[in-house]
Amino acid sequence: MKVGIIGSGGREHAICNSLKKSNKISKIFCFPGNAGTEDIAENINTDLNNFENIKNIIIEKKIDLVVIGPEKPLVDGLVDYLEKFEIKIFGPNKIASQLEGSKIFTKKLCKKFNIPTAKFGIFHNKIEAEQFLKETKFPTVIKADNLASGKGVYICNNEEDAKLAINEIFDGKFGEAKNLLIEEFLKGEEMSFFTIHDGQTFKKFGSAQDHKRVLEGDKGKNTGGMGAYSPSRLISKDLEYKIIKKIIEPTLKGLSEIGTNYKGFLYTGLMIVKNEPYLIEYNVRMGDPECQTILPTLKTDLFDIILSCCDEKLNQVKIEWFNKKSLCIVLCSNGYPDRFEKNIEIKNLNKIKLKKEDFIFHAGTVKKNNEILAIGGRVLNFVSVTDEFNLAKKNVLNNLENLKWNYGFYRKDIGYKVIE
Numbered sequence: 001m002k003v004g005i006i007g008s009g010g011r012e013h014a015i016c017n018s019l020k021k022s023n024k025i026s027k028i029f030c031f032p033g034n035a036g037t038e039d040i041a042e043n044i045n046t047d048l049n050n051f052e053n054i055k056n057i058i059i060e061k062k063i064d065l066v067v068i069g070p071e072k073p074l075v076d077g078l079v080d081y082l083e084k085f086e087i088k089i090f091g092p093n094k095i096a097s098q099l100e101g102s103k104i105f106t107k108k109l110c111k112k113f114n115i116p117t118a119k120f121g122i123f124h125n126k127i128e129a130e131q132f133l134k135e136t137k138f139p140t141v142i143k144a145d146n147l148a149s150g151k152g153v154y155i156c157n158n159e160e161d162a163k164l165a166i167n168e169i170f171d172g173k174f175g176e177a178k179n180l181l182i183e184e185f186l187k188g189e190e191m192s193f194f195t196i197h198d199g200q201t202f203k204k205f206g207s208a209q210d211h212k213r214v215l216e217g218d219k220g221k222n223t224g225g226m227g228a229y230s231p232s233r234l235i236s237k238d239l240e241y242k243i244i245k246k247i248i249e250p251t252l253k254g255l256s257e258i259g260t261n262y263k264g265f266l267y268t269g270l271m272i273v274k275n276e277p278y279l280i281e282y283n284v285r286m287g288d289p290e291c292q293t294i295l296p297t298l299k300t301d302l303f304d305i306i307l308s309c310c311d312e313k314l315n316q317v318k319i320e321w322f323n324k325k326s327l328c329i330v331l332c333s334n335g336y337p338d339r340f341e342k343n344i345e346i347k348n349l350n351k352i353k354l355k356k357e358d359f360i361f362h363a364g365t366v367k368k369n370n371e372i373l374a375i376g377g378r379v380l381n382f383v384s385v386t387d388e389f390n391l392a393k394k395n396v397l398n399n400l401e402n403l404k405w406n407y408g409f410y411r412k413d414i415g416y417k418v419i420e
Helices: 010-019 051-060 071-075 078-083 103-112 126-133 159-170 237-257 290-297 302-310 389-403
Strands: 002-007 027-032 065-068 120-123 140-144 153-156 180-184 189-198 202-210 213-215 219-222 227-230 263-273 276-283 325-333 358-362 365-368 371-374 378-386
Touching: 002 010, 010 027, 010 290, 010 302, 010 358, 010 378, 027 051, 051 078, 065 078, 065 302, 071 078, 103 120, 103 180, 103 237, 103 276, 120 126, 126 159, 126 180, 140 159, 153 159, 159 180, 189 237, 189 276, 189 290, 189 302, 202 237, 202 290, 227 290, 237 263, 237 276, 263 302, 290 325, 290 358, 290 378, 325 389, 358 389, 378 389
Parallel strands: 002 027, 002 065
Antiparallel strands: 120 180, 140 153, 140 180, 189 202, 189 263, 202 227, 213 219, 227 325, 263 276, 325 378, 358 378, 365 371
């Protein structure tokens, strides 16, 4: 079969890398892909907002199955559009994708179905929001309602920080914002919990802890993710049961009541407070960089799993994992998450001798005239899978140092909660 992957980040390179292991796949296409996917797939440079063009290429190339990596095409309804042409596609439809596309949609669902989450208020303009600050306890959390590539969340320690956040959101830093949320600050530890769904049933798909802040010690601005480790140190049978019963199952019931189901990866972002899970957010796709951290530990053929979801036969597949630890560190362009230079060559990549369970997944890269250029804020993902987190981190840092790229930076403390 021929498979198409929509997206250009580290997540899509990791998906591509896992799918290429399947003997049932004859060819992979990436829309638009990056310098890493180019080595294992045919990259097709196309505008992801042009659904008709994507559909025409899928039909022309006789692609049998399409996997959507990033959130925007899902929220914009690419699944619904392609299904009209009887194209087999993996990902949630437009209604279900509101779980990520609108934080207010999710909060209202939480309220209706008693899903544990932070207390919140919804505000439609700066005046309302700033008025509410007078009664707010700090720290508080302020969120853009719309998609913000993981960056539209502010933890504000005082009124001045909060006013800045409100202004940036309503002034369009993350696109047009008609609403924002102000939430209570939950004191606990974050965890990412993943499930995979076929519209009828779902199965667990790993856990991780992401490091969102740009600076070491979890300080500085929010980013799309500076690194992750898997599994999360917090996961246990008891906690897993609570997450499924108190959060995921009521959410699926809520979607069912509005006449839809869920098909695809579901990322449940949680705050764990005294072993109790609270929903922070949903993402309607695999996380990035959690995907790069989790997929290398998957033993079962990823293609079999995805195909079973498209055919509503996930209950017939046993998902097996290697009993390993995995750690990922993201190499970023200097200046990220603010302004950074583009089209800077990355030399020495071919000189890095990777061990069997070490990986480099490309994110913001492109290949031009046989040179690999950095074009994004998050550039490369260095991953190692071992028996111990300490060793995984040592391997990753060694590979990063061997790259000797002077135009980037990375956090050296990824996984500090599990590494002494």
